[in-house]
Amino acid sequence: MPEGAQGRIVRVVAGFYDVDLEGRTVRCRARGVLKKRGIHPVVGDAVRVRLSGPSEGVVEDVLSRTNVLVRPLVANVDLAVLVFSIREPDLNRHLLDRLLVSVELQNIPALLCWSKADLLQDRSDFEREVSVYGRLGYPTLFASSLTGEGIDALRTWLRGKVSVFAGQSGVGKSSLINALRPGLNRAVGDVSRRLGRGRHTTRQVELLRLEENAYVVDTPGFGVLAFDKDLEPERLPKGFPELVEVGRDCRYRGCLHEEEEGCAVPAALAEGRIDPLRYDHYREWLKELREAREERYR
Numbered sequence: 001m002p003e004g005a006q007g008r009i010v011r012v013v014a015g016f017y018d019v020d021l022e023g024r025t026v027r028c029r030a031r032g033v034l035k036k037r038g039i040h041p042v043v044g045d046a047v048r049v050r051l052s053g054p055s056e057g058v059v060e061d062v063l064s065r066t067n068v069l070v071r072p073l074v075a076n077v078d079l080a081v082l083v084f085s086i087r088e089p090d091l092n093r094h095l096l097d098r099l100l101v102s103v104e105l106q107n108i109p110a111l112l113c114w115s116k117a118d119l120l121q122d123r124s125d126f127e128r129e130v131s132v133y134g135r136l137g138y139p140t141l142f143a144s145s146l147t148g149e150g151i152d153a154l155r156t157w158l159r160g161k162v163s164v165f166a167g168q169s170g171v172g173k174s175s176l177i178n179a180l181r182p183g184l185n186r187a188v189g190d191v192s193r194r195l196g197r198g199r200h201t202t203r204q205v206e207l208l209r210l211e212e213n214a215y216v217v218d219t220p221g222f223g224v225l226a227f228d229k230d231l232e233p234e235r236l237p238k239g240f241p242e243l244v245e246v247g248r249d250c251r252y253r254g255c256l257h258e259e260e261e262g263c264a265v266p267a268a269l270a271e272g273r274i275d276p277l278r279y280d281h282y283r284e285w286l287k288e289l290r291e292a293r294e295e296r297y298r
């Protein structure tokens with residue numbers, strides 16, 4: 001048996017860790033000393049494993065993490081693939097901005113994937129609607145798991161990374177992952193049935209291995225995304241690249257871009273350098289975070 005093989009935790013099941021070692025899964029328990037040191041391995045962790053049988057082993061060590069997403073609980077996330085269908089369901093910009101703020105605040109690069117591209121013949125209106133995201137510097141691609149459009153480009157994006165797929169229920173995340181590797185066969189549900197009941201097909205947090213060094217997490221669909229309960233309102237501007245940029249011209253450092261004297265945002269709004277809908281979302285969430293803080297100190 002080779003000693004100290006390095007692998008990646010793909011699943012946590014009732015105190016056991018399933019570790020991918022170059023395409024083969026080994027069920028492991030964690031060495032007792034890890035717990036004593038307060039180290040709790042999670043999905044996505046790069047680990048050193050000592051094999052104790054053909055498909056059994058012990059997690060000896062957890063390598064240092066680049067980041068940890070809280071929901072879903074995944075370590076070492078390289079890319080967030082935010083999936084939004086161009087129709088069925090229609091684009092939800094509130095949720096899109098919310099997801100973008102979350103990944104920005106966690107320093108995770110985002111790829112915007114417009115799914116079900118086959119449902120729209122003329123894309124010019126849609127492209128106009130989402131052009132703001134391209135201008136902000138987010139990479140975007142159209143994809144359809146029905147026609148295969150964009151699947152190769154998506155595969156190229158995922159190569160060598162741990163990627164988390166996120167987006168509303170029914171936008172086609174599982175279908176995209178199926179198209180990326182047909183052998184995986186994720187459960188695909190019926191959109192009308194599930195949207196009606198708010199039920200989700202996708203449940204357990206699991207890393208799926210697509211090819212060598214490409215792992216994806218299919219997160220359960222959701223309608224809204226809660227911010228971390230203790231996120232300070234002062235951090236919110238960091239979630240908006242355009243506010244970070246324009247904010248350099250505000251008179252006061254730490255300007256929250258409401259009605260402060262010398263704030264550069266009103267001029268940027270008037271000149272179209274800041275998208276009004278995104279700014280509305282910013283103001284709404286600033287208020288929400290302030291209220292949450294008041295709750296905390298009550």
Ligand SMILES: Nc1nc2c(ncn2[C@@H]2O[C@H](COP(=O)(O)OP(=O)(O)OP(=O)(O)O)[C@@H](O)[C@H]2O)c(=O)[nH]1
Binds near residue numbers: 118171173187199219
């Ligand atoms: N027209 C079209 N329909 C699609 C496409 N991809 C998925 N669908 C349909 O959309 C519905 C939802 O697909 P899923 O892949 O289960 O969506 P999901 O985002 O994984 O949903 P959750 O697991 O609930 O988060 C299914 O009825 C699919 O057949 C596509 O590219 N084009």
Ligand SMILES: [Zn+2]
Binds near residue numbers: 255256
């Ligand atoms: Zn300002």
